[in-house]
Amino acid sequence: MSYKILVLVSEAAKFRLDNHSIIPSALHREGHDVHIGDIDTLCLHDNVVVVDRVQLNEEYLTGHDFPALSESYASAEDFDLVWVLTGTHPEALADSFQLLWLLNRRVPFVNDASALFYLNSKITLGAAVPAEHLPSSYVSNDFEYLTELVESDENRTWVLKPTNEGCGAGVYFVNKNERNRPALLQAATGNAVPRYEMYSRNIIGLSKRYTAVQEYIPNVRSNEKRVIIAGDVPVCGFRRFHFDNDDRANVTLGTKFEGLTLTPEEDAFVRDLGKRMMDLGIFYSGIDMAYPYIMEFNLVNPGGLNYSFRATGVDQSSETVNAVLAALRTAGKIS
Ligand SMILES: Nc1ncnc2c1ncn2[C@@H]1O[C@H](COP(=O)(O)OP(=O)(O)O)[C@@H](O)[C@H]1O
Numbered sequence: 153m154s155y156k157i158l159v160l161v162s163e164a165a166k167f168r169l170d171n172h173s174i175i176p177s178a179l180h181r182e183g184h185d186v187h188i189g190d191i192d193t194l195c196l197h198d199n200v201v202v203v204d205r206v207q208l209n210e211e212y213l214t215g216h217d218f219p220a221l222s223e224s225y226a227s228a229e230d231f232d233l234v235w236v237l238t239g240t241h242p243e244a245l246a247d248s249f250q251l252l253w254l255l256n257r258r259v260p261f262v263n264d265a266s267a268l269f270y271l272n273s274k275i276t277l278g279a280a281v282p283a284e285h286l287p288s289s290y291v292s293n294d295f296e297y298l299t300e301l302v303e304s305d306e307n308r309t310w311v312l313k314p315t316n317e318g319c320g321a322g323v324y325f326v327n328k329n330e331r332n333r334p335a336l337l338q339a340a341t342g343n344a345v346p347r348y349e350m351y352s353r354n355i356i357g358l359s360k361r362y363t364a365v366q367e368y369i370p371n372v373r374s375n376e377k378r379v380i381i382a383g384d385v386p387v388c389g390f391r392r393f394h395f396d397n398d399d400r401a402n403v404t405l406g407t408k409f410e411g412l413t414l415t416p417e418e419d420a421f422v423r424d425l426g427k428r429m430m431d432l433g434i435f436y437s438g439i440d441m442a443y444p445y446i447m448e449f450n451l452v453n454p455g456g457l458n459y460s461f462r463a464t465g466v467d468q469s470s471e472t473v474n475a476v477l478a479a480l481r482t483a484g485k486i487s
């Protein structure tokens with residue numbers, strides 16, 4: 153079965169070895185009619201969602217020039233499937249998601265627009281992950297409350313994370329005896345007290361910010377894995393390693409990684425999680441796991457195919473896109 157598929161990416165000068173080149177190329181290789189469009193050109197023209205797009209006629213390799221989007225404001229609705237592989241500028245977020253949601257009323261998405269908006273966040277993890285697989289978690293904008301939480305037990309360490317960031321940005325590790333803890337908690341919750349003192353609330357406006365707080369997972373350094381889930385199949389991923397002097401293991405920091413192996417228990421758990429994600433409209437995701445715990449998941453542009461390829465030399469992109477399409481077919485989302 154061949155589908156007409158629109159892949160939404162961000163326009164760039166050149167393709168890198170990431171999902172924006174790997175996924176459209178794999179779909180093209182598998183015989184689908186693939187078009188890529190720039191998410192920031194989505195508009196509504198006479199009640200039709202349109203986008204600047206171009207049809208693929210070759211595989212895009214790393215370093216290949218990004219093609220001219222020759223079809224200006226062409227219909228984004230004239231497709232069997234849309235795959236969103238990028239976000240947009242935070243200030244355009246609401247408009248972009250409202251256009252995507254409207255498009256998704258008319259065309260099935262690999263990951264539903266509403267699920268991308270609501271679930272690609274460190275706030276909503278508990279909607280998909282069973283409680284026993286989540287570290288103890290809070291979301292708060294209350295510096296005093298979080299101070300009491302961290303002070304209540306000197307044996308617990310906590311991880312503060314911005315609710316909607318990635319690649320390790322603003323991820324802080326705190327415990328009662330950490331002298332930098334008040335400053336980190338204050339920064340994570342928006343530095344409201346110093347800002348109100350310096351400028352006054354009237355001038356500066358609401359300064360409180362939300363932060364996600366998770367209990368530190370003790371086995372993270374010995375068993376952290378990124379797993380890419382296509383439907384309910386753990387198709388690939390990589391084992392992460394930490395630097396000695398950093399508690400974060402994001403590969404964008406330059407950390408080492410190697411090919412993924414899952415224990416039978418991990419494999420069964422990931423498949424079960426994949427089924428829960430599909431029920432929520434998610435058919436392609438990347439999870440960060442230190443079994444039995446999930447730290448976060450990435451739904452828009454999860455690194456995995458690229459690092460797995462670099463670690464093992466095996467290109468799993470064809471089997472991955474085939475697994476996604478098979479799952480969408482089984483769920484009745486595409487015919
Ligand atoms: N609860 C936790 N316990 C231990 N380490 C954690 C925890 N949460 C995150 N980390 C570490 O910090 C890294 C970044 O956190 P993550 O939640 O994946 O956010 P990001 O979106 O920035 O990747 C993780 O890959 C992991 O190494």
Ligand SMILES: [Mg+2]
Nearest residue numbers: 319320440448
């Ligand atoms: Mg992560």
